[in-house]
Amino acid sequence: MKKDLQRKINDKTAAIGIIGLGYVGLPLAVEFASNRFKVIGIDVDKDKVNKLNKGENYIGDVSDDNLMQLVTSKKISATTDFSVLSDVDAAIICVPTPLNKLKDPDVSYILNVLKQLSKYVHKDMFISLESTTYPGTTRELILPALEKTSLRVGKDFYLCFSPERVDPGNEKYQIKNTPKVIGGITEKCTEIGKILYESIIDKVVPVSSPEAAETVKLLENTFRSINIGLANEVAIMCEKLGVDVWEVIDAAATKPFGFMKFTPGPGLGGHCIPIDPHYLSWKMKTLDYRARFIELAGEINTGMPVHVLDLISKGLNRFQKSINGSKILILGIAYKKDIDDVRESPALDVMTLLEQGGARVEYYDTYVPNIKWHGKDKNSQNALSSKILRSFDATVIITDHSNMDYDLVRSESRLIIDTRNVFSGIKDSKIIRLGNTQSY
Numbered sequence: 001m002k003k004d005l006q007r008k009i010n011d012k013t014a015a016i017g018i019i020g021l022g023y024v025g026l027p028l029a030v031e032f033a034s035n036r037f038k039v040i041g042i043d044v045d046k047d048k049v050n051k052l053n054k055g056e057n058y059i060g061d062v063s064d065d066n067l068m069q070l071v072t073s074k075k076i077s078a079t080t081d082f083s084v085l086s087d088v089d090a091a092i093i094c095v096p097t098p099l100n101k102l103k104d105p106d107v108s109y110i111l112n113v114l115k116q117l118s119k120y121v122h123k124d125m126f127i128s129l130e131s132t133t134y135p136g137t138t139r140e141l142i143l144p145a146l147e148k149t150s151l152r153v154g155k156d157f158y159l160c161f162s163p164e165r166v167d168p169g170n171e172k173y174q175i176k177n178t179p180k181v182i183g184g185i186t187e188k189c190t191e192i193g194k195i196l197y198e199s200i201i202d203k204v205v206p207v208s209s210p211e212a213a214e215t216v217k218l219l220e221n222t223f224r225s226i227n228i229g230l231a232n233e234v235a236i237m238c239e240k241l242g243v244d245v246w247e248v249i250d251a252a253a254t255k256p257f258g259f260m261k262f263t264p265g266p267g268l269g270g271h272c273i274p275i276d277p278h279y280l281s282w283k284m285k286t287l288d289y290r291a292r293f294i295e296l297a298g299e300i301n302t303g304m305p306v307h308v309l310d311l312i313s314k315g316l317n318r319f320q321k322s323i324n325g326s327k328i329l330i331l332g333i334a335y336k337k338d339i340d341d342v343r344e345s346p347a348l349d350v351m352t353l354l355e356q357g358g359a360r361v362e363y364y365d366t367y368v369p370n371i372k373w374h375g376k377d378k379n380s381q382n383a384l385s386s387k388i389l390r391s392f393d394a395t396v397i398i399t400d401h402s403n404m405d406y407d408l409v410r411s412e413s414r415l416i417i418d419t420r421n422v423f424s425g426i427k428d429s430k431i432i433r434l435g436n437t438q439s440y
Ligand SMILES: NC(=O)c1ccc[n+]([C@@H]2O[C@H](COP(=O)([O-])OP(=O)(O)OC[C@H]3O[C@@H](n4cnc5c(N)ncnc54)[C@H](O)[C@@H]3O)[C@@H](O)[C@H]2O)c1
Pocket: 019, 020, 021, 022, 023, 024, 025, 042, 043, 044, 045, 048, 094, 095, 096, 097, 109, 112, 113, 130, 131, 132, 133, 164, 165, 166, 167, 168, 271, 272
């Protein structure tokens, strides 16, 4: 039986079901379809399903032309109907795993998928969970739901965890050339998963269990969170020392070994780095262990928007102004450079703090034409003109998109708070740079 599934994967006649067609699921679906597999995407969001079926792209990392061509040639389609899972050979789960209000894992999306998947799991089916989650999810949550049937893992169906490592906007590393870690419940599960992923990815890295694979993902993002936390704390220390943190980091980064460059900023954003470490610390709490590095980095990183507010306040002070009553323009509200995702963006925290302090806040971001703000639509400024820049008391650079006219920003803004070192090395009394008191 297993041979049959293997053969179907090898000759690319295996039908692939991707559950959750967001930032992770859609590019993965496109990658399989581009490699001659027939792909069906399943999502509860009708809008995404309709768009995909019309060949309309909604994810930056996917090529419009490629998607249209794959839809036209019927290599890829989408549905809200989970019964199609009866006919797929491999199902890959890419649904959200956010935190709830208490910062505990919210696995409700996975549980909703399981309600459906357990109805349609069948003999010889391969299932992989790609959503980031706490160690133990695959074995403790997914496996029992699927084994409620008469089917047995490793014999009748195959179950793995394989973390997604997509880095939106990264032009060098995409799905194909980013090594993929995989850990199955049994050796056979890992073996099948390895063969499947190797048909679209250059290097697949098997580990001994789903728990190991789940922990790999959490280590990767915890590593980033902690090192960004360190860079942020060094920035604050450098402000007190009267040293330019950017100069220090750049010089340290010339060391060819034993140092890795991380930079400070206005806070963490996105669906991964601010969230994933909490999955690990939550799990550790259940084992009576306090993950201290994670907590400390979280404390420093979540404090950065307040620090930015302090810098804005210092800048306004120079003009005998206060946050209360000032008009502030935020440049870049996506959580990182050159992408359109605002999830967990520190810009939103800075905007909230400014508004709480009585400021009037607008933003400019060509990647994010509008956002929902206090339940209403809030639009980006149409353009970055002299008139607009001059009409604000301060311009705050939160995200340094490449398409911004920074010469115009510099010449026309009354005051600039630069949290990304856009104006590196420039001495100008109206520019305040995070991590560099020499500039203010
Ligand atoms: N975005 C990233 O850069 C990234 C990187 C690595 C890992 N991840 C992880 O991958 C997972 C997915 O993240 P994402 O950024 O793609 O999220 P997303 O919100 O962009 O997409 C998730 C999709 O799942 C759909 N969905 C929700 N419930 C569903 C259900 N019951 N059945 C079918 N579809 C359902 C949503 O409608 C949405 O289209 C998360 O666990 C995330 O932590 C994300």
